[in-house]
Amino acid sequence: MAFRFEIIKKDPFSKARLGRIETNHGSFSTPAFLPVGTQGTVKSLTPEELVEVGVEVILGNTYHLYLRPGHETIGRLGGLHTFIHWNRPILTDSGGYQIFSLSKLRKISDDGVTFQSHIDGSLHYLTPEKVVEIQRTLGSDIAMVLDECIPYPSPYEYVKASTSLTTQWATRSLEIRKETDPALFAIVQGGMYQDLREESAQTLVKMDFQGYAIGGVSVGEPKSLMRSVLEWTTSFLPENAPRYLMGVGTPEDILEAVMMGIDLFDCVLPTRNARNGMLFTSIGKMSIKQAQYAEDERPVDEICACYTCRHYSRAYLRHLYLANEILSSRLNTIHNLYYYMNFIKGIQEAIREGHLLDFHKTHCSHPNGLEPEDSAHRLSTWG
């Protein structure tokens, strides 16, 4: 399968890179933010609306699609792109995170992992080989290897053994790869231990992966620790392969990670917050249900050009939210995703123009993020 990563420009003041990834379903710019399409839909939106807010690539959850409707069903229906009417790139995760966060009764062995479906309690057994096969059948553009997502905190010996297993699984995933398969990314684990992160990264980069993800962060650790993990890890990753920070994060998290050399991000934050009435704006987060907006004629964000801000008042959005209307989730999701995509485009543009430090200065006092003392947490996995 076609896969190419090209670095277009490097930021002189940070490790940020402007790049472009080519796949069989077209190309997209990096740094990129991937909205989460858990069950074959980015919740509440159509593909056309995703394109309209600027989305170039989305994430699909292997765990969910494997359980329902089943990867073989999707395969027989022409693959995930056809099934969900999205003809641009799709990255699928490995299901590792969901097996360890959503499913019941999971039991791990060297060979694979047994778990119980969170939907109907049925028993399933997945191996690294099977997970590659599932993503192949889905017709993903970028696939992830099966990993064990290590909880935080975890003792050193456990993390060491688990990381070693993830690395073995990565090797096995490579061995069964076919030429027509999706691009395959490895996942660096190693918990919060510097030597294990370094060892994981060093071992994986010796193999023939097309990209590298940093897993096992945003699992409840302090933000400062997430930064350390990024620092330990990225310095061992090759320049010429994309780097993917899984499950992150707030706009500020993303900007900082870009400056540490990360290219890809996914997170449920903009979509889930939207459904909960929490909106990102140029002057900070807004909880649309607040009484102060009851007769507020202004758009959510007066400098925003999204469909929602062009046509609807805060008062109407508050009404829809309180009345539990489906349109509330839609309009809020459009706004939040537009905000994120605009933010990412701002980062891309700033790298291109050499203004990333200014961009950071403008946005580091920005109140959309978690506070510094907050812990990084993926908030589970539902997009």
Added chain:
Amino acid sequence: MAFRFEIIKKDPFSKARLGRIETNHGSFSTPAFLPVGTQGTVKSLTPEELVEVGVEVILGNTYHLYLRPGHETIGRLGGLHTFIHWNRPILTDSGGYQIFSLSKLRKISDDGVTFQSHIDGSLHYLTPEKVVEIQRTLGSDIAMVLDECIPYPSPYEYVKASTSLTTQWATRSLEIRKETDPALFAIVQGGMYQDLREESAQTLVKMDFQGYAIGGVSVGEPKSLMRSVLEWTTSFLPENAPRYLMGVGTPEDILEAVMMGIDLFDCVLPTRNARNGMLFTSIGKMSIKQAQYAEDERPVDEICACYTCRHYSRAYLRHLYLANEILSSRLNTIHNLYYYMNFIKGIQEAIREGHLLDFHKTHCSHPNGLEPEDSAHRLSTWG
């Protein structure tokens, strides 16, 4: 306020009429079907999507909007059209049906009705004058007078007294009307009694209303009785005013009522059925959750040109429904409303071309409707 009803063509074989209604927010063709926008949104859709499926006029529920966010709030925000971003005609009901079906502790007097909100239990008092004022403040194009919706079955004496009260309320509604007010429609009641229906219609048509609704049907009575009520009533209604059958119905109900001289319809059926996975098709109703559609690549209706049928398979729609995804409600609602609007356009075209009998022949064996032995019922009031 501008309001004009023009009959363009009468069907030679039935009482059907092709017409056009002009309002301050543009005109629309009759027979017309009004999707229900209960709380200031036709559930799950944007105004642009309504236009795309062919909707020309929508209904708003006075009861719901009065309670939340409040008509005065909507008035201060520029009126209902501005508030919900819909610049075409809006008909608002009087709230009568909802007061008698949704609210608790209702108490009726000659002067008005006291009831408890279904949202927070708060007490409210509405008079016919207040109901006109609310619809005036909303900026409705067509307003309805407050009526008492009589349950089925009800004893003669009760129906007689109630119908007389509705007529008194209609008189009072007219008395306070201003020149800039919405067009005002009276509501014929009279339960299932021929003499009371006739008396109600005859009394109301002597007054200066711009249109006449037939209320108190689709409340659980047999279909044959609804037909009788239509027959008794319409013969006393003036030719040159639009006739509105409230809360009806299936495509077959609508077609039959058109042939009995009805011009306007509203019903939650296409939108609510959509959210419940029940789809209208050219070959009958389809329950999209059925296992037979699990790998069915075909669109819902192979001869349908709606957005949903152009881009999505039955298998995907089944998946979205089972996964409880918001997109399920959206895509199903688009399809069902498109079906209804297409059906109405077919009726209009058939009257224009003089083919209504053929149209009826084609559609009378059509399996989308309730069975003849089913009772007519509005299924409560939520769109």
